[in-house]
Amino acid sequence: MAAVGLDPAMPRHLLLGGVTSQNVGSRQATDSVMLITEDDQGRLDAFRMLDSRLRVPRHSPGVVFLPPYVYVIGGMADAEASTPLASVERAILTSDGLGAFEMAGDLLDAPKGCIALAQVGNWLFSIGGKTGPREQDFSADIVRAVINKDGTIGPFQPHATLLQERCAGILAGPRAKRFFLLGGSGADTNGQIRLADVERLDFTDSRSLDTPVNMTSAPDGARANVLPAPRTRFSHAVLGDFLYVFGGWTGMNGTEILRAALNDGGLGDFSEVAGPRLAVGVEDAATIVTGRNLYLLGGANTDSPSGVSFIQRAPLLDQP
Secondary structure (H helix, E strand, O other), X not given: OEEEEOOOOOOEEEEEOOEEEEEXXXXXXXXXEEEEEEOOOOOEEEEEEOOOOOOOOOEOOEEEEEOOEEEEEOOEOOOOOOXXXXXXXXXXXXXXXXXXXXXXXXXOOOOEEOOEXXXXXXXXXXXXXXXXXXXXXXXEEEEEEEEOOOOOEOOOEEEEEOOOOOEOOEEEOOOOOEEEEEEEEEEEOOEEEEXXXXXXXXXXXXXXXXXXXXXXXXXXXXXXXXXXXXXXXXXXXXXXXXXXXXXXXOOOOOOOEEEEEEEOOEEOOOEEOOOOOOOOOOEOXXXXXXXXXXXXEOOEOOOOOOOOOOEEEEEOOOOO
């Protein structure tokens, strides 16, 4: 499932799509949309399944809120991630939920799931992704779409290329025009692999992107260690001056929490957080940060490959 936060003045969040299991051994993409609100203590409160459903069941889409629209971009049409989608759908945010989803067209340059999205100025960038059923079907393409004043977007057009074909989450850094792309899944001559490296993306303005830099060998001294182990399908959050990584798949579903300092536009070394751990190791969990708590919702693990329904919560301290 994909999570997106909405208006901070009216704290609410959406969970869109995902993989569900109707029967034992039966996994499928879902069209469900759930609205979650917060109470006055910054805790997730009410969970409500909306009548507004996705037009196409999908999981691992890119999701972004561009007022007044919530966009669902690409994704996978089946639980086995063999059928990527190029279609984009959108719905208008209302005071009590969402309007009906409508198809905005096949706006992606190619069918893709597991894309990373970055908004810079009036451009929306789609980065990497999974492009087909084969183990080597990953993209290194960076494409962009213009964001119009009314919240609509145009078709995505080629813009730049990553150093490594990958499917991973994008993490905002200490500046609005710098992003870090961590780990994820990619491929080599032997097939699909997990990645541990970090690519840095610097946008010089709202229209252009410098050549991506591999942070494991950056010449300008802004060096960052690779992740302690190749890792994919993890959750993440930026809390204060730190970037946190939760769970994921390293060959097992671990419960460790990693973090790296964000300072002076750079990214420090990753290390394991001493003390707190996940209650249960999961991958593909949705992350929601409220004013006082961090939540991991759902996901899957080796004990429950069809998905879990529990929620993990950790209170936020003054110094994360």
